[in-house]
Amino acid sequence: MLVIENIVTAYGKIEALRGVSMEAQEGRITCLLGPNGAGKTTLMYTVAGILHARRGSVRLQGQELVGKPSSEIVRRGLALVPENRLTFPEVSVRENLIAGAYLRLTRDKAGVAEDLERQLVRFPRLRERINQDAGTLSGGEQQMLAVARALMARPRILLMDEPSLGLAPLVVEEIFRTIHELNAEGVTVLLVEQNAHMALQIAHHFYLLEQGRITFSGVPGALQEDEVIHRAYLGGSGASSH
Amino acid sequence: MVDFLQNIVDGVMVGSGYALLGLGFTLIFGVMRRLNLSYGPSVMVGIFVGTWFHLRGAGLLAVIAATLAGTVLANVYVDRLCFWAVRQRSAITAVVSSFVIWMQLEEAVILVFPDRTYPFPRLTALEPIELGPIFFRAEYVTMFACVALLLAGVWLLVYRTRFGLALRAVAQDPVAARYMGIPLDWIGLGVAVMAALIGGLAGLLIAGTDQLVIPKFGLWATYKGLIAMMLGGMGSIPGAVCGGLLLGVAEIQFVWYLGAQFRDLAAYFLLFTFLVLRPGGLLGQAIVRRELAAFRRI
Amino acid sequence: MSDYLIGVLSNIGMIAFLALSAYVLLVTGSISFGQQAYFAISAYGSGIATAMWGWPLWLGMLWGAALAGLAAALVAVPTARLHGLYFAVATLAFAEMVRLLLQMLTWQIDVDGTLIGPMGSEGFREIRYIYAHDISAVQFMLLIYGLLGLVVGGLTLMERTRLGLALRMIGEDEIPAEALGVNVAACKIFAAALSGIIAGIGGALYAHLITYIEPALFNVMLGVHGLAYGLIGGLGTAVGPLLGVVLDIGFLESVRAFAGYRMIVFGGLVALLLIVRPRGLLDEVTVHRIVRRLIRSDHVAH
Known part of the structure; x- marks a missing residue:
């Protein structure tokens, strides 16, 4: 569904991604593991159009995303739950959710209201806090808000950047x-995680990103899983000496 | 006591003009995290465009339209050149850039209008209103009424529309806003136009009350708007309004009790004291935190 | 050397002090819109000392610069904890207060039969020290550049000391600097006082060369120009602000073809420059590269 091919993204002269290729298949949970600084968030930013790739291509159901503005990428059905959640702290929970459906707000009022109700059924705690400012929510509640807000865009694929961070x-x-349930309902998920133990319990397929390159890919339960987990936590290839 | 009350009434009326300028500043700052020093000069360009039509015998409506259009054009020019083009870079660069464009706008206006002052049409020819011992100048009442209406409009726009939601989203977290598909470039342009319309209206009301325009209006408007915004708390819409009214009342009271030469001195003293004792302004603690992040690297 | 050229060069030198004073604060991460206040305080202070009290020039300048430094340090005590725009506007408010107070300052005394001293917004005339003592325009220009050389040299040396490093660190980010044991508040007050003294030297020179000063000269335009010069020339080295001044006053003001259009040309050029080089012509990266190249060619030569 989402095919990333040979992506190179650089900050000035430093290449943070040095030719990354991977794929997220429809209806599955694909997990991207890797230590701090491996380039996971850079990859998410590049896919979502916040950063611009120097080379390579990202295709969503065959359509090229590289070079498109982020608003266009959201319109094509890709939603991102950013690292550190990034909710709008002084906007109410309700308006945070509505902002998630920004692009079809004027055309599809009924649909937005319907989706809002659906998210509130899924996350009853958000309903309790519906008129509170998002900044008053706990970390876990903010993460749920960020997920619900991304779902308001009716994404075909949901990108989640370190949803477990700091919780x-x-x-x-x-x-x-929740991720598992969403996937069971048919949402394709690309999950970026450092918490490899948890992530591998729900992933169908995983990749390991180290120093801007994919160094391993496989399915959970494969032989090298322990080593992968080790490298995802610690970085480098120090684990290979085991 | 009557004097004191009369001063408050006059101060609120004068301050409502400051409130509009403060509102424009706070919108640009709150959403784009940019201080637009050229905001006052943009308004000045607008009223001179209005004057140009007035001098050629155009009617009041044409002058109003020309003033607003001139302000919008000038402010969009500033926005695209100083903020859009350098938007990913440092805030201080954008401030200095908006300053040099101020110099440019002022010189351009002086080239076309070399005299010291030019006339501006009166907006209303009503008699002053007397309520007991208190006088209400008709121009001031008009100004106050326009400001009140406009504020209601701005409030509806910001809190009840899709554009307003986008504004608030960008103000609080531009990166997250982009994840929602909110187009930052267009929001920036929208804010520039909106602030210019508010400033253009302020310019019309103030120039219409004074019935004259001078090139130094740009400096004056930037000062008043900046002080109103800072007193109220940067990025806070109700703050800018309160700040403008406070500034107006303080000025009139100081002029009355101490003398005209204390008008500006009092304003700066008030501003300095506020900044030192309560940098967040009247309303706006949270803004300080966010502003810090925006200006961390200058 | 023609009088005109001497005039332009002297102007460049004097405004350079203002640009350097804004630069010292920029390096520490503070934007000041109010350096013109210290320029004004010293211009008045030194003018009063030489014209009214009959002090010698060096003592008058020392007194003016010290007053300016003291004022800057006093302002820094309550404002050091303000950041970004808050600091900028606080300095602006202070500078405007100084300007408005100078407009109210009327104090004249009889010196050899004429009344001399500040006359409110009318200004302060007859600061005639250099004419009374037959100091020529060239000599005075050399004085300006001698002092400027001292200041630039001193700042360049300071950049290499622990103090200079601390100031740059504060400019990058205060919190880690504090965590590394830098006394942030003290450093900021020191930087403010230093910037006040530097602006003060410029102000004292200015008053004595022009012989007539008025409060309106020291408005926000002057201060923000000083700030802009640092940013145009570059924040990487103390030479940057000088380059900014030379470009504006030396180039644009002197080219007669721009007369009447100077600010339009200047404004446009600077706005475009800042899009391409947001930290000025000689930014940190460029300076680093130049220094490295100089060192390398040094090695080759040996």
């Missing part, structure tokens, strides 16, 4: 349960 273990479990 308590119980909350992390809840977030991963």
Whole structure:
């Protein structure tokens, strides 16, 4: 569904991504693992059109995304739940959700209201806080808000950048349960995680990104899983000496 | 006591003009995180365009339309050159860039209008209103009424429309706003136009009350708007309004009790004291935090 | 050397002090819209000292610059914790207060039969020290550039010291600097006082060359020009602000073809420059590259 081919993204002269190729298949959870600084967030930014790739291509259902503005990419059906959640702190929960459907706000009022109701059924805690400012929510609630807000765009594929970052273990479990449920409803998910243990429990397929390159890909349960987890946490190839 | 009350009434009326200028500043700052020093000069360009039509015998409506159009054009020019083109870069660069464009706008106006002052048409010819011992100048009442209407309009736009939601989203987190598909470039342009319309209206009301325009209006408007915004708290819409009214009342009271030469001195003293004791202004603690992030790297 | 050229060069030198004073603060991460205040304080202070009290020039200048430095340090105490725009507007408010107070300052005394001293917004005439002591325009220009050389040299040396490093670190980000043990508040007050003294030297020179000063000269335009010069020339080295001044005053003001259009040309050029080079012509990266190349060619030569 989402095919990333040979993407190179650079900050000035430093290439953060040095030819990354990977694929997220329809209806599946694909997980991108990797240590800090491997380029995971850079890849997400590039796919979402916030950063511009120097070379390579990103295709969503066959349509090229590289070079398109981010608004166009959202319109094509790609939504991103950014790292650190990035909710609008002084805007109410309701308006945060509505902002997620920004692009069809004027044309499809009924549809937006319907989707809003659907998200509130999925996340009852957001309904309790519907008129509160997002900034008053707990970390876990903000993460749910960020997921719900991304779903408001009716994405074909949902990109999630480190949804477990800085959350308590119980909350992390809840977030991963939600991802699993969403996927069961048919949403394609590309999950970026450092928490490899949790991620591999729900992923169908995974990639390992190290120093701007994909160094491993496979399915959970494969032989090298322990080494992959080790490298995802610690970075480098120090684990290969085991 | 009557004097004191009369001063408050006059101050609120004068301050409503400041409030509009502060509102324009705060919109640009709040959404784009940019200080537009050329905002006042853009308004000045607008009223001179209006004057140009007035001098050639155009009617009041044409003058109003020309003033607003001139302000919008000038401010969009500033926005595209100083903010859009350098938007990803540092905030200080954008400030200095808007300053040099101010110099440019002022010199361009002086080239076309070399005299010291030019006339501007009166907007209303009503008699002053008397309520007991208090006088209400008709121009001031008109100004106040326009400002109140406009504020209601701005409030509806910001809190009740899709554009307003986009504004607030960009103001709070531009990156997240892009993830929603909100086009930052267009929002920036929209804010520039909106601020220019507000400033153009302020220019019309103020120039119409004074019935004259001078090139130094740009400097004056930037000062008043900046002070109104800072007193109220940067990026806060109700703050800018309160700041403008406070500035107006303080000025009139100081002039009355201390003398005209204290008008500006008092305003700056108030501003300095506020900044030192309460940098967030009257309303707006949270803004300080965000502003810090925006200006961390200058 | 023609009088005109001497005049232009002297102007460049004096305004360079203002640009350098804004630069010192820019390096520390503070934008000031108010350096013209210290320029004005010293212009008045030194003018009063030489014209009214009959002090010698060097003492009058020292006194003016010290007053300016003291004022800047006093302003820095409450404003050091302000950031970005808040600091910028606070300095602007202070500078405007200074200008408005100077407009109210009327104090004249009888010196050899004439009344001399500040006359409110009418200004302060007859600061005639250099004419009374037969100092020629060339000599005074050499004085300007001698002092300018000292300041630029001093700033360049300071950049290499621990203090200079601390100031740059504060400019990058205060919090890690604080975490590394830098006394941020003290450094900022020091930088402010230094910037006040530098602006003060310029102001004292200015008053004595022009012989007539008035409060309106020291408005925000002067200060923001000083700030802009640093940004045009580049924030990488103390030479940057000088380059900015030379480009504007030396080039645009002197080219007669631009008369009447100077600000239109200047404004357009600077706006375009800042799009391409947001930290000026001689930014940190460029300066670093030039220094490296100089060192390398040095090695080759040996």
